[in-house]
Amino acid sequence: MSFTLTLLAWSTTLIAGYVLIQSLAYQLDVGVTHGAGPRDNERPLGKMAGRSRRALDNLGQTYAVFVALSLALELSGRADGLSFWGGQLYFWARWVYLPSYLIGVPYVRSLCWLVSVLGLALMFFAVVI
Numbered sequence: 001m002s003f004t005l006t007l008l009a010w011s012t013t014l015i016a017g018y019v020l021i022q023s024l025a026y027q028l029d030v031g032v033t034h035g036a037g038p039r040d041n042e043r044p045l046g047k048m049a050g051r052s053r054r055a056l057d058n059l060g061q062t063y064a065v066f067v068a069l070s071l072a073l074e075l076s077g078r079a080d081g082l083s084f085w086g087g088q089l090y091f092w093a094r095w096v097y098l099p100s101y102l103i104g105v106p107y108v109r110s111l112c113w114l115v116s117v118l119g120l121a122l123m124f125f126a127v128v129i
Contacts, residue, residue: 004079007087008070011063014094018059021098022052048102055101059094062116066090069123078127086122089115 029049045053070087073079093116100108
């Protein structure tokens, strides 16, 4: 399997990690009984549950672009060093983004986001150039 498809397959662990952390933080915040119910009367989230929810939402905003670029690289046969580093930057920056957001380290979360977007840009340029 190509590197692009391998990284795309491994990116499912990224989604799973974000969802698992968000789910655990939510359950700890609101309790298992409320979490297992229909959540009709949603209450405001605490700090960790809110941060993990926002981190998951943020990942969702870029993940579709990563998938589309990965598939475009694979189908076009244009995967090269530029796309390799772009995919790596995106993948690993998104892994660092989650704990940096949860811990609340100033500027690190924003830097991680910027690095991940740079990775997407490198993948984009590998497809179109």
